[in-house]
Amino acid sequence: MASSSLLSSPPPAPLCPPLPRGAPTLLSAANRQPLLYSTRPPPLARANIQTRLHCGDANASACNMRFLRAGGCKLLVGLSSSNRERGEALRAVGGSNLDEGQEEGSDEDVEDITDDALRATIRKSKKVLAVQRKLLQQIVERRELVSSIKDSVVNTEQEPVSNSWSNNSLSDADVGGSFSNLNIDSTGAERHRTYNSNNTGSSADSFTQSAEVGRSESQPTTSSEESFYVEEEPKDGLEVLGLLNEVDLEIPQSEIMAPVLPEASESSNVKDEKHEDLAEAKVVGLSEEQEVAPDEEYLDSPPLAGANVMNVIVAAAECAPWSKTGGLGDVVGALPKALARRGHRVMVVAPRYGNYAEAQEVGVRKRYKVDGQDMEVTYFHAYIDGVDFVFLDSPVFRHIGNDIYVGKRTDILKRMVLFCKAAVEVCFLVPCGGVCYGDGNLVFVANDWHTALLPVYLKAYYRDHGLMIYARSVLVIHNIAYQGRGPEDDFVFVDLPSNYMDLFKLCDPVGGDHFNIFAAGLKTADRVVTVSHGYSWELKTPEGGWGLHGIINELDWKFQGIVNGIDTKDWNPKSDVHLKSDGYTNYSLETLQSGKAQCKAALQQELGLPVRDNIPVLAFIGRLDHQKGVDLIAEAMHWIVGQDVQLVLLGTGRPDLEEMLKNFQRQHGDNVRGWVGFSVKMAHRITAGADVLLMPSRFEPCGLNQLYAMMYGTVPVVHAVGGLRDTVHQFDPYGETGLGWAFERAEANRLIDALGNCLRTYRTYKSSWEGLQKRGMMQDLSWDNAAHRYEEILVAAKYQW
Numbered sequence: 001m002a003s004s005s006l007l008s009s010p011p012p013a014p015l016c017p018p019l020p021r022g023a024p025t026l027l028s029a030a031n032r033q034p035l036l037y038s039t040r041p042p043p044l045a046r047a048n049i050q051t052r053l054h055c056g057d058a059n060a061s062a063c064n065m066r067f068l069r070a071g072g073c074k075l076l077v078g079l080s081s082s083n084r085e086r087g088e089a090l091r092a093v094g095g096s097n098l099d100e101g102q103e104e105g106s107d108e109d110v111e112d113i114t115d116d117a118l119r120a121t122i123r124k125s126k127k128v129l130a131v132q133r134k135l136l137q138q139i140v141e142r143r144e145l146v147s148s149i150k151d152s153v154v155n156t157e158q159e160p161v162s163n164s165w166s167n168n169s170l171s172d173a174d175v176g177g178s179f180s181n182l183n184i185d186s187t188g189a190e191r192h193r194t195y196n197s198n199n200t201g202s203s204a205d206s207f208t209q210s211a212e213v214g215r216s217e218s219q220p221t222t223s224s225e226e227s228f229y230v231e232e233e234p235k236d237g238l239e240v241l242g243l244l245n246e247v248d249l250e251i252p253q254s255e256i257m258a259p260v261l262p263e264a265s266e267s268s269n270v271k272d273e274k275h276e277d278l279a280e281a282k283v284v285g286l287s288e289e290q291e292v293a294p295d296e297e298y299l300d301s302p303p304l305a306g307a308n309v310m311n312v313i314v315a316a317a318e319c320a321p322w323s324k325t326g327g328l329g330d331v332v333g334a335l336p337k338a339l340a341r342r343g344h345r346v347m348v349v350a351p352r353y354g355n356y357a358e359a360q361e362v363g364v365r366k367r368y369k370v371d372g373q374d375m376e377v378t379y380f381h382a383y384i385d386g387v388d389f390v391f392l393d394s395p396v397f398r399h400i401g402n403d404i405y406v407g408k409r410t411d412i413l414k415r416m417v418l419f420c421k422a423a424v425e426v427c428f429l430v431p432c433g434g435v436c437y438g439d440g441n442l443v444f445v446a447n448d449w450h451t452a453l454l455p456v457y458l459k460a461y462y463r464d465h466g467l468m469i470y471a472r473s474v475l476v477i478h479n480i481a482y483q484g485r486g487p488e489d490d491f492v493f494v495d496l497p498s499n500y501m502d503l504f505k506l507c508d509p510v511g512g513d514h515f516n517i518f519a520a521g522l523k524t525a526d527r528v529v530t531v532s533h534g535y536s537w538e539l540k541t542p543e544g545g546w547g548l549h550g551i552i553n554e555l556d557w558k559f560q561g562i563v564n565g566i567d568t569k570d571w572n573p574k575s576d577v578h579l580k581s582d583g584y585t586n587y588s589l590e591t592l593q594s595g596k597a598q599c600k601a602a603l604q605q606e607l608g609l610p611v612r613d614n615i616p617v618l619a620f621i622g623r624l625d626h627q628k629g630v631d632l633i634a635e636a637m638h639w640i641v642g643q644d645v646q647l648v649l650l651g652t653g654r655p656d657l658e659e660m661l662k663n664f665q666r667q668h669g670d671n672v673r674g675w676v677g678f679s680v681k682m683a684h685r686i687t688a689g690a691d692v693l694l695m696p697s698r699f700e701p702c703g704l705n706q707l708y709a710m711m712y713g714t715v716p717v718v719h720a721v722g723g724l725r726d727t728v729h730q731f732d733p734y735g736e737t738g739l740g741w742a743f744e745r746a747e748a749n750r751l752i753d754a755l756g757n758c759l760r761t762y763r764t765y766k767s768s769w770e771g772l773q774k775r776g777m778m779q780d781l782s783w784d785n786a787a788h789r790y791e792e793i794l795v796a797a798k799y800q801w
């Protein structure tokens, strides 16, 4: 067994010298301020990060402190001289987190600072307390409402004639329906909670939910126990106020414990404060003069990860919108934002393939050895939608653009070696918002074979040496067909001790004895995820596991499927930026018929097809390769062109398939368009303008296009495999249920059967068609559900030893 040979071998020397924990090692070129890390992982993200600043330049220091305050840090301010300007600068940052640590500053300065700091802290605390008070009020009001509802129900049963409900025109649905309870999907998994904002006041469920906001998880929901909370209020209040009176201005617990994200914009700050406030909501008694009008904005905060808040670093070869060749880029561009919305501190690390306007150089440089050559990496950073995007710049990545996997096998391998070596250290090197992530409470999320070396490096360079022992790794399988296979000699490139070779060795009928990067990553990661339930099952079969099924079966205990979500900001017909010109229009469920008809006409016009509203427009979007089954469409072409339909294909990939697309257009110019290329704009426009999306994929780990299609009222016809089986439920004309057509075998005649039924429904059964469209659009396909599932995996990894 690979693992036993690893254990019996002497620990290999670290190839990249690890950074000693707790040492002030990292200097940002811009600021050159040593950053100290906490030596124990805090219970919550960044709970006890301390940073010591030496204030040379007043404005720079103030600026740094803004960052640090936004990052929830406790500042220990070292004053190197006293002057008015510096005092002003310090006041400008609010100073609520200022601490002692005056090395040479005058008492006057310090008093000013501490006064301001005290005032700011009190102001902030008042705001927090006001929100908490409002929450309690809501709890009480809703409890009263619920008990009055219960009374009414009892009265109804006792006095059927004088029914108080009928007076209020409230049905049963009104009582429990404002909060749609946990939706259970076909696998029995919890899907989502949704609130009906118009009706929260009358919902028992919404009452429970609101009450939970102000409680720790273990706290019960019965009314007697709720009153227990109320009785506890004064004690909490005293605790909070006591904190304010402490001379050394320790940060109030509410600030320390809350997940806080670095400052980027006003709006994100407001959101962060909301998180703080609600996460730590405890009720305190306030005197009249202490009362502050609660800010309504604080109250509609999304659910938090609570005590599960972690530091998460997502590493991937591509990240939309900066780099994307397919679904991996989409996932890496969107999932981190959903995790950040839950309160985690989240970073995405990706190579910098071009000049990205949003990202600024952070001034840190580091050299790594790859194949005996020194390669320098510089780091660029942008903070967007609550996520730190860190791009690694090196000549080997530069100017690749979207041709991410260009070059020889060994060139790609070396790029990924460099990327993974640098990515595993990014938590020490890049001061996001002024503070590095550090290695406490940290989990890396690696994606596909390109970053499967990251869990291996984490182990070989660090954990085997007693370093980064609290950091964990999760590996996500987006597509097992690409594994980073090569001859065993490739091992020299990955720069690992020889006893690690066992992890990479694989023998299968396809590759014989070979070197396999995905295999090593799967064995080393603390948890493994794949992107749908269907695919998680298929991966364990010889047909679906592509040689890795044996390993996947062995690691079943740490393996799970989570269906991808979609970025509902990017892919939303209501707001899609690509539908704002050239005759296209945004539309919603309410304007579906007119909006979609307009988009269809605009698409036909843009592609030079006859503009006809009664002809069904079929579409295919995807990589042109064996996986996507575009050749099945080719086989069915003779039938398709006889159906009075229009067909639009957008794709790039294998040259022979690209040529095939061009030929389709040449041969059937009146009805078929084959667009060879990669165009995000066209992908959006086709999704909006088409009536039907074809996805005859031979295998499909999850598939995003069918999800996008359903969001846009475009009905999918798919091969029932992997994530397509999970997400496209077969239309049942009798029950008027289902979302599209899913055929059982990847064969042209099956595709023809399914498409035939689909076209018949489109032409003959208009109301059924509309039902299909609407059911698709009404689903909650957002990443928020999946992010919750990922969070469970991250926490499981955290407690994995």
Ligand SMILES: Nc1ncnc2c1ncn2[C@@H]1O[C@H](COP(=O)(O)OP(=O)(O)O[C@H]2O[C@H](CO)[C@@H](O)[C@H](O)[C@H]2O)[C@@H](O)[C@H]1O
Pocket (backbone or CB within 6 Å): 325, 326, 327, 328, 330, 331, 478, 479, 531, 564, 621, 622, 623, 650, 651, 652, 677, 678, 679, 680, 683, 700, 701, 702, 703, 704, 705, 723
């Ligand atoms: N020519 C073109 N022009 C513009 N856009 C194009 C395009 N070709 C493809 N795209 C876009 O690329 C994405 C493709 O995503 P998919 O999930 O369908 O497939 P992919 O196989 O790349 O992803 C892999 O990873 C994802 C994420 O986990 C899994 O869903 C999937 O099953 C797995 O194969 C979509 O956003 C699509 O619009």
